[in-house]
Amino acid sequence: MTVYDLCKAENFAPVVCPAAEREITGVYIGDLLSWVMGKAQSGDGWITIMSNINTLAVASLTDVACIILAEGVTLEQEIIDAAIQKEINVVTTTLSAYETALFMSKELKDE
Amino acid sequence: MKEISLNILDIAKNSVKARASLVTILLEESEDKLTLIIEDDGCGMKEDTLRGVCDPFYTTRTTRKVGLGIPLLKLSCEQTEGTFSIESRDEETYPDSHGTKVTAVFNKKHIDFTPLGDVAGSIVTLIQGDPDMDFLFRHTTPCGEVALDTRELRAQLGDISLAEFEIITWISEYLKEQYEEIENASPTA
Numbered sequence: 001m002t003v004y005d006l007c008k009a010e011n012f013a014p015v016v017c018p019a020a021e022r023e024i025t026g027v028y029i030g031d032l033l034s035w036v037m038g039k040a041q042s043g044d045g046w047i048t049i050m051s052n053i054n055t056l057a058v059a060s061l062t063d064v065a066c067i068i069l070a071e072g073v074t075l076e077q078e079i080i081d082a083a084i085q086k087e088i089n090v091v092t093t094t095l096s097a098y099e100t101a102l103f104m105s106k107e108l109k110d111e
Numbered sequence: 112m113k114e115i116s117l118n119i120l121d122i123a124k125n126s127v128k129a130r131a132s133l134v135t136i137l138l139e140e141s142e143d144k145l146t147l148i149i150e151d152d153g154c155g156m157k158e159d160t161l162r163g164v165c166d167p168f169y170t171t172r173t174t175r176k177v178g179l180g181i182p183l184l185k186l187s188c189e190q191t192e193g194t195f196s197i198e199s200r201d202e203e204t205y206p207d208s209h210g211t212k213v214t215a216v217f218n219k220k221h222i223d224f225t226p227l228g229d230v231a232g233s234i235v236t237l238i239q240g241d242p243d244m245d246f247l248f249r250h251t252t253p254c255g256e257v258a259l260d261t262r263e264l265r266a267q268l269g270d271i272s273l274a275e276f277e278i279i280t281w282i283s284e285y286l287k288e289q290y291e292e293i294e295n296a297s298p299t300a
Contacts, residue, residue: 034112034183054182057167061179086168 001107003066003089006045009103012068015075015090016083022065027104029097033058040064045104047097049073059088066090070097112183114228115147115217120236121180122149122213127241129153129211133262134237138230138250144193145217145227155201155209164197184215191221231286234259235279242274255293259286 004020006012014020025043030036031050040046042063048055051073059067066089069075074092075083083090093100112118119136126134131153139146156164163169167182185195199211217224234248238261245265250257259282261273271278 032113033186034117034179037179052186054167054179054186057179057182060168082168 001104001111003045003091006066006068006091006107009107011095011103012091012093015069015092016080017066017089017091018084018087019089022089024065024104024108027101027108028064029101037061045091047100047104049097051075051079053079053082056083056086056088060086068093068100070095070100112187112225114226115145115187116228116230116233118180118184118187118215119147119149119230120233122184123233123237125180126151126153126211127244129155131210131244133245133247135247136234136249138227140219140250140252142253143218143220145219145224147188147215147217148212150210150212152210155205155211156199157201157204161197161199181213184213187225188215188217190223191218193217193221231257231283231290234286235283238273238282239279242272252293253298254296257286257289257293 001024002020003017003022003024006024007014007017007020023043024045026041027047028036028040028044029047030039031048033050033054036046036048037058040062044064045066045068046059046064047068047070049070051069055067056079069090069092072092072094075090095103112121123134123136126149129151131151133152135148135150137148164181165185167179181197188195193216196214197211200209202209230250234246238246245261246259248259264273268278273279
């Protein structure tokens with residue numbers, strides 16, 4: 001599943017997707033940024049509710065395919081601008097982290 | 112960071128990189144606030160560098176395009192609705208008074224306040240890692256104070272390195288004993 005495919009799914013919407021063709025190969029869930037920094041894998045869809053500039057930095061460091069903001073969280077314009085500049089995909093969903101993970105698990109298994 | 116003691120390690124490492132000779136680490140605790148001050152007499156930063164340090168995409172390292180020590184400390188105190196500030200004087204402009212000072216104020220009663228963790232362990236790790244650098248550590252709480260000044264130790268020890276096993280063990284025990292004492296004490300008015 002690409003980031004583009006995820007954005008088209010029900011309950012999901014793009015916030016900013018400068019590299020929408022990226023393939024999502026796994027999932028990581030976490031809000032403690034220093035922890036995520038050491039655990040998330042390249043290509044993961046990273047589910048979180050943290051939406052500050054440091055979230056983008058951790059996404060860049062870990063090379064995740066996209067940030068998935070759960071529970072309807074979105075980004076401020078300033079952060080969106082930074083995401084475009086750093087080429088970081090950010091998707092939002094109204095689902096909880098648990099429901100998002102269930103959906104992603106099914107999608108990734110079907111491939 | 113899961114604990115503030117890990118933040119302290121991270122920030123104090125910057126002082127090592129700035130070739131400081133003395134790093135002062137102060138923790139001031141009241142009933143509802145925790146203030147962390149880390150100050151060094153290292154090379155300091157110029158204004159444009161200083162402006163960048165809170166930006167996680169900025170770093171002085173060339174291998175990584177993001178440096179997260181300062182941004183993560185700033186985030187953890189702002190999550191408790193606390194305040195963060197960093198001041199610096201660079202060596203070139205201030206040859207006699209250069210250095211950097213980081214101040215972070217946490218609201219201890221906020222639900223997102225991360226525990227302090229093993230501060231004594233962090234201090235010991237710092238001394239062990241850079242035994243030639245001096246550290247002044249003081250943790251004041253309503254129940255008393257824990258303090259260590261490696262300059263005083265050095266005056267007693269002469270040429271013996273602080274990283275010697277017996278010395279580092281003694282420092283660790285010394286801090287532990289002081290912490291036990293304030294844990295058993297009741298708050299003084």
